[in-house]
Amino acid sequence: MFGNHVNKYFSAYAHGELTAVESERVAAHLETCARCREEFEEVKLGIRLAECLPSASAPDSLWEGIESSLARQGAEEKRRRRAASFPRVSSRLSFNWPRAATAGAFACFALLALGGWLYYRSTRPAWEVERLAGAPSIDARSFGETGRLGVGKWLETDEQSRVQIDVANIGQVEVAPNTRVRIVETGLTEHRMELARGTLHARIWAPPRLFFVDTPSAVAADLGCAYTLEVDDAGRSLLRVTSGFVALERGARESIVPAGAACLTQPGVGPGTPFFEDASEELAGALTRFDFEGGGPEALRVVIESARPRDTLTLWHLLARSEGEWRERIYERLAALDAPPEGVTREGILRLDSAMLETWKDRLEDQWVNEDLRSVRKAWRKLWK
Amino acid sequence: MEHCAAMGERQTHEAVIEACQRGERDAFRLLFENYKDKVFSVALYFFGGDEATAGDITQQVFLKLFNCIGQFQGDAEFTTWLYRLTTNACVDEARKRRRWLPFGDATEMKEPVVKKSQEQALASREVADSVKRAVGTLRPKLRVVLLLKYFEELSYEEIAAVVGCSKGTVASRLNRGHKILAGKLGHLRGSLVRTE
Numbered sequence: 001m002f003g004n005h006v007n008k009y010f011s012a013y014a015h016g017e018l019t020a021v022e023s024e025r026v027a028a029h030l031e032t033c034a035r036c037r038e039e040f041e042e043v044k045l046g047i048r049l050a051e052c053l054p055s056a057s058a059p060d061s062l063w064e065g066i067e068s069s070l071a072r073q074g075a076e077e078k079r080r081r082r083a084a085s086f087p088r089v090s091s092r093l094s095f096n097w098p099r100a101a102t103a104g105a106f107a108c109f110a111l112l113a114l115g116g117w118l119y120y121r122s123t124r125p126a127w128e129v130e131r132l133a134g135a136p137s138i139d140a141r142s143f144g145e146t147g148r149l150g151v152g153k154w155l156e157t158d159e160q161s162r163v164q165i166d167v168a169n170i171g172q173v174e175v176a177p178n179t180r181v182r183i184v185e186t187g188l189t190e191h192r193m194e195l196a197r198g199t200l201h202a203r204i205w206a207p208p209r210l211f212f213v214d215t216p217s218a219v220a221a222d223l224g225c226a227y228t229l230e231v232d233d234a235g236r237s238l239l240r241v242t243s244g245f246v247a248l249e250r251g252a253r254e255s256i257v258p259a260g261a262a263c264l265t266q267p268g269v270g271p272g273t274p275f276f277e278d279a280s281e282e283l284a285g286a287l288t289r290f291d292f293e294g295g296g297p298e299a300l301r302v303v304i305e306s307a308r309p310r311d312t313l314t315l316w317h318l319l320a321r322s323e324g325e326w327r328e329r330i331y332e333r334l335a336a337l338d339a340p341p342e343g344v345t346r347e348g349i350l351r352l353d354s355a356m357l358e359t360w361k362d363r364l365e366d367q368w369v370n371e372d373l374r375s376v377r378k379a380w381r382k383l384w385k
Numbered sequence: 386m387e388h389c390a391a392m393g394e395r396q397t398h399e400a401v402i403e404a405c406q407r408g409e410r411d412a413f414r415l416l417f418e419n420y421k422d423k424v425f426s427v428a429l430y431f432f433g434g435d436e437a438t439a440g441d442i443t444q445q446v447f448l449k450l451f452n453c454i455g456q457f458q459g460d461a462e463f464t465t466w467l468y469r470l471t472t473n474a475c476v477d478e479a480r481k482r483r484r485w486l487p488f489g490d491a492t493e494m495k496e497p498v499v500k501k502s503q504e505q506a507l508a509s510r511e512v513a514d515s516v517k518r519a520v521g522t523l524r525p526k527l528r529v530v531l532l533l534k535y536f537e538e539l540s541y542e543e544i545a546a547v548v549g550c551s552k553g554t555v556a557s558r559l560n561r562g563h564k565i566l567a568g569k570l571g572h573l574r575g576s577l578v579r580t581e
Contacts, residue, residue, distance in 0.1 A: 011559040015534075017541045017552075042571075046563025049570050050535050052513045053520065058425035058443055059436075063417060065444050070410075070451065209480070355526050 005029070005036050010043040125186045126150040127165050134161025134177070154182045157198070167191055170211060171204035184214060195237075199230045208245075217265040221247040225259070235267040240277070248274075255317060256361075258368045266292050273317045276368075282306045287314065300326050304333045312337050312364045320352055338364055402463060405454045413454075417447055424471050427532045431475040433521035442474050449474075468537060468547040472529050479525050512573050519569045527562040530555055 006029045012018050013026045030037050126148040135142045136157045138149055149155050149165060157163060157179045165173045168191055175181055179198020185191070193200075194214040203226045204211045211222040216235030220227070225244025231237045239248060240262045248255045248263050250270030257263045263274040272291035275284055286302035289295025300322060307315055315334045322330055331349055334340075340349065340356075341363045348356040401419075404412030424446050428439035449470055457466060520528060526548075533544045541555045548555065 008557060008560060011563055012541065012556040015541070015559075017556065042567040043560060043563045045571065045574055046565070046567040049512070049516050049519075049566045049573070050531055050563065052516045053430065053535050054513055055422060055536060056426045056429050056439075058421040059440060062421065062425075062440055062443055062447075063414065065440075066417070066447050066451075069444070069448055073452075355524055359524070 005033065007036055007039045010040050011047070013040075014044060014047055125168075127167060127183060127186065129155065130164045130166075132162040132164055132174070134158060136161040136163045136175075149183055151183045151186060154180055154196075156180050167193075167202075167204065167211060171202060173203075174201040176200065195229060195231050197231050197233060199228065201228045202226065203243075215265065217267040217269070218248045218250045218271045221249060223247055223256075227257075237265045239263045239265070258313065258365070261313060261368070264288065264291065273314055273321065275314045276310055279308070279311055279314070280306050283311060283314070290318075297326055300330070304329055307333060307337065309337045310367055313368050316357075316361055316364055319349060319357065334360075338367065402454065402457065405451070406457070413447075413451055416450075420467060421447070423537055424467070426536045427468075427471055427529075428475055430517065430520055430532055430536075431479070431525070431528055434517065438478065442471070442478060446470050446474050462543070462546070464537070464539075465543060465546045468533060468539070469549075472533070472547060475529070476525060512570075515570050515573055516566065519566050522569075523562055523565060527558050527565070530558045531562045534559060 006013075006026045009018060009022070009026055013023060016023075018026065030040060129136075129138070129143070129147045129149050131143070131145050131147070134157065136155065137143070138147050138155050139153045140156075155163065155165075155175065157175055157177050159177050162177060163175045165175065167173055168186055170191060173181075173193070176199035179200065180196040181198065181200060182194050182196075183192070184194050189210070190212065191210060192212045192214065196216070200213070202211070202213070202222065204222045204224065208223040209221055213220040213229055215229065215231050215237045217237055220229055220239060223245040225241060225246055227239060227241040227243075227246050229237060229239050239246060239257055241257045241259050243259050245259070246257045248257060248265060248271035250265070253270040255263050255271040255274045257274045260278070261274045261276045264272040266272070269292060273287050275287055283303055283306040286295065286299040286306070290299035290303065293299075300318070303314065303318065312334055315330050315337070318330050319327060319334070327350055331346060335346075340346075340360050344356045344360050349360070401412050401415055405416060421443060425439050425443045428442035428446075429436065432438040432442075446467070450467065457463065520531060523531065529548060530544055533539050533547060539547065541552045541559075544555045545552045
């Protein structure tokens with residue numbers, strides 16, 4: 001079971017997590033191996049140090065915050081229930097005074113409830129929309145120079161029209177011609193739009209992962225940035241990032257797209273592999289074949305051979321999207337372009353050890369980020385600290 | 386409530402959870418009081434001593450718990466569920482920040498509020514402070530298993546269930562974490578011995 005050395009079992013041994021047989025084997029090995037004894041002492045020191053961590057007390061004020069949130073939720077729920085239980089007046093009421101009085105009371109109540117409901121709707125969060133050109137519409141109704149886009153309402157532009165939307169207080173979105181877009185949700189912890197078709201340009205200055213755009217084939221999660229997102233009639237999309245980073249996500253598949261890079265998505269597949277826009281045409285073409293056209297090994301070969309140092313962005317993403325011999329080849333090319341940092345091993349990367357992949361990516365990101373973005377990062381940190 | 390306190394720990398949990406599922410606010414308060422320090426401690430050390438973030442995470446975890454407790458069927462340990470919510474909240478928050486904020490910066494770690502009774506049990510303040518700083522520099526995945534082991538006193542199997550990995554991975558991460566701590570704080574070996 002243990003081979004020559006037993007060092008990887010030391011913590012479990014010290015914590016009594018091994019079976020009796022396993023423990024005996026570790027103990028027997030320790031008696032004969034000076035190297036393992038030395039390493040075991042190190043692990044024991046680590047354990048003793050970790051045991052010194054003091055527990056902390058949560059501030060008493062936390063419960064007050066929870067209680068007030070629960071109270072708000074309760075009030076919201078009641079309001080929703082009241083709106084849902086809006087009474088209906090029977091159409092089969094025949095005219096007689098008692099019934100008429102009852103109907104009148106119901107009608108008054110209904111009017112009051114309707115008024116309350118309309119007031120509630122009017123106070124629901126909405127984003128300011130400014131017309132930039134043409135005759136855009138909200139819920140199929142055109143508006144003047146400005147309008148308000150409420151949650152769930154569709155904003156549409158035709159061939160001539162463009163609008164600018166203020167996304168709460170966190171940024172702006174410019175909606176290009178021939179676009180259909182709506183707000184899915186807007187709140188303290190999340191602002192989410194849906195782009196059904198067309199093009200939008202977003203500039204967001206909020207902390208990462210506060211602004212999302214749903215498309216038919218992926219979700220674009222803002223990580224502090226500016227970008228353009230296009231969706232065609234088939235639901236495919238193209239993301240081009242001009243500042244910061246954007247994550248494109250679909251299920252477990254994620255593509256991180258930095259400034260200067262682009263990424264395609266397709267329904268049924270999700271986000272493709274990101275690539276820098278100044279990458280060679282061979283690389284971009286091969287990548288499209290690999291991601292969406294069943295290009296397979298031949299397409300991967302072209303990507304690997306045409307990758308420059310900056311294309312480690314593409315190669316790093318391909319590690320998890322390839323298998324066997326091809327993952328090995330991608331690793332070799334990646335390592336030749338930028339040697340893996342300390343603690344990252346070939347074996348670990350080939351078995352897709354997530355910690356090692358993250359460590360390597362953290363290092364590679366320096367190549368992906370240009371000088372302008374570094375200064376943006378500094379300014380961003382200063383702003384939000 | 387007194388009746389609950391007199392019952393065995395497991396039955397107490399079950400009774401309190403059932404009361405929470407019926408929407409009893411007192412029961413939820415009891416659950417909160419029972420686990421708040423552990424959830425807060427994990428979040429605090431996960432975020433390098435940032436009390437404000439740890440407080441936000443603790444509130445988020447208990448609000449989510451309260452909203453979802455009706456779905457808890459008892460098919461998993463309650464604590465496994467709670468700590469999964471906690472670690473997920475920490476990892477999600479870290480993920481939001483990681484691209485921009487220096488995470489676990491040892492030089493910026495604030496002093497956490499320490500329980501007096503536990504403070505007395507510390508080997509020494511110097512050692513404890515150094516360990517806190519060193520833990521703050523560990524990678525999140527190593528940090529999570531270490532915190533679940535030493536604050537929640539979970540077994541490897543329980544940690545594996547919370548984190549969603551194998552027992553072997555837990556053992557390997559703890560091993561790496563221990564070695565990193567020993568490597569960074571080897572110079573404290575003497576003071577550790579003196580204070581024991």
